[in-house]
Amino acid sequence: MGEKSVQKRKFILDTARKVFMEKGFKRVTMKDIVEACDISRGGLYLYFNSTEEIFLEVLRMESEETDDVFSDNIKEDATATDILMLFLKEQKKELLRKEDTLTQATYEFYFENTLSKKDNILKKQFESAVIIIQKLIEAGVEGGEFYCEDPEGAARNIMLVLEGFKISAQTIGVNAESVDKQLLYILKSLGVED
Amino acid sequence: MGEKSVQKRKFILDTARKVFMEKGFKRVTMKDIVEACDISRGGLYLYFNSTEEIFLEVLRMESEETDDVFSDNIKEDATATDILMLFLKEQKKELLRKEDTLTQATYEFYFENTLSKKDNILKKQFESAVIIIQKLIEAGVEGGEFYCEDPEGAARNIMLVLEGFKISAQTIGVNAESVDKQLLYILKSLGVED
Amino acid sequence: MGEKSVQKRKFILDTARKVFMEKGFKRVTMKDIVEACDISRGGLYLYFNSTEEIFLEVLRMESEETDDVFSDNIKEDATATDILMLFLKEQKKELLRKEDTLTQATYEFYFENTLSKKDNILKKQFESAVIIIQKLIEAGVEGGEFYCEDPEGAARNIMLVLEGFKISAQTIGVNAESVDKQLLYILKSLGVED
């Protein structure tokens, strides 16, 4: 596959990403993607054989590009509280952006495709986020910013709540206020005085 | 609609429920339900016009039958801790029962059908559960069983964590141990010993 | 399947038969049959799932209807020679009728579908024809009409020659004269005069 193909492949993935954001996963057909890309039916099959294949690739791209949630935008002298709040704010922004998200498509995809542990990007992301938050809390406790007897439990609590918010945003709806309240509750539990 | 029709309607809903548990929502076709019920294609249309209509009715039945999570099995002299633990145990059982659940179908359904607030059964259930838990915590605080400064926050935290577990169970998988750990964390946050 | 369905099924098979005679087996698509029958795309699938299935059924019909090559048209007082010549004349007629035959379709079908011995109608027909001819020759020898030391060999020779003619008719072409000559040769080998 030449240079040109690589670009086109990328173009298809980018375009498909938008389609998945709009329609979720299951409702998207190869035809939808063909039309969105304005290429020929057969043309798409030169690159991908199914919506599953495309979506998996979209997810992979996504996770490569967003690995660095924590590393970006963090000042040298940021405290644990600063970093945690930055992360939570980021997550809040993400989950309130209901339509512009791959969340729903991702859930739909995983409903039907039980991937081996190795391929389960979602799980990997979840677990690595837990670890990072746990470390962060431990650092905060060390530095006297937080009070917490079970950093792992707290970290998982945070991630599960976020997960709960994410699915709620797609089903029963979520508003900024209720998110703020709950994040405040969590921070207070860690002994952070707003 | 005569007595007989009512029975047949019920039969269709019960059968469809099983189909939804097996296949989720989107993958289920009218044909699937017709075949599962062993009735004629046209016959099904006499009662329902789409899988959406059927699923909504299944959900309504479901919520009527399970309103009483808290009222059942509760002894006269049960403490707030007893009741909360009973509830959590029930929820744990539910979410570990990955396959035999309408969870996935429900999520899929809500992904595609943004219901008016009135019809959003899911939201109603969530909110009423929050209130009950909140009341329970308040009672527990009153009685000296729990320590909690923000009972609503704590109640929402519990429900969001459960929601997080539920969706995780359908996507990245969840095991009993990790559920136990997190429930323990929550109870400890409320000041419950052991 | 009601009475009506049975008729329609028969109608489809009859129509498909004509299509197979015209185009052979491989070139025939479900669409061809749909169009020939003037029914809807989906309609055909109510009865058959593939051209293979249809063709197999056509073959089965065919073999049911033509089992009695020998039993028909045979007078009480027919000699072995009479019967044999009648059979050969029938076969000659068949193989010269190049276009109006399922021969080509049948060959094409068997090229791609190696059927279990049980289902191999072609083989069954061949073997039962060999046996009948063999018996006929034996009867003829008994009655002093034929001279033959190896009736089975002779019977197989006849059937193989016919098979050779059949395939030749579809590939290199065959004319009446050359068939006549060879049939004469065979009869002379059996000691039949003129």
Add this chain to the structure above:
Amino acid sequence: MGEKSVQKRKFILDTARKVFMEKGFKRVTMKDIVEACDISRGGLYLYFNSTEEIFLEVLRMESEETDDVFSDNIKEDATATDILMLFLKEQKKELLRKEDTLTQATYEFYFENTLSKKDNILKKQFESAVIIIQKLIEAGVEGGEFYCEDPEGAARNIMLVLEGFKISAQTIGVNAESVDKQLLYILKSLGVED
């Protein structure tokens, strides 16, 4: 066309030949040949415009290389019986080698392409084989090896039986024993004492 092109052409034909042996004629696509040759799609079209064209060329090659069935391996002092038996043995070997043969592909090809007499290689081969066998039988009769009143009839009988075996091998199956028996029958008819 340069020297290089000639070689490439030859390479394509050799490779295509193998493909035809494996899959017959109809199932083979230009894509199959492109992939087997590991050349570009467009590249193949520089040499050939269709599978028909390629196959015809393969057949032509084949017939050029195998003209000499009789001339090879024949000793100076071979008798007519020797030569005939050698030929039959060769043919037997060929037809029992069901898979590794162009037989099926050839039949399929001729089913769809009614060639002008000039181009019908198959017919030419058949007729020239008949003549050779006829001459052989005549020589054998002359030399007292065979007894035969109609050498042409006998020659055609042999070729038709072989043709019958060939097509049977591809459809209903043929085993060595049944071939041996029939060849024996034929030889005996010529008065050859095994």
Add this chain to the structure above:
DNA sequence: CATGAATGAGAGTTCATTCAT
């Protein structure tokens, strides 16, 4: 009420063939 045959739109997929590079 109930049946189930029939329709036709639409999704998936594969290739022969072309053409800019």
Add this chain to the structure above:
DNA sequence: GATGAATGAACTCTCATTCAT
């Protein structure tokens, strides 16, 4: 000469939905 990306026609198959009986 050679490449391989791109096109679009053609097929297969599945269902939601209707309707005569």
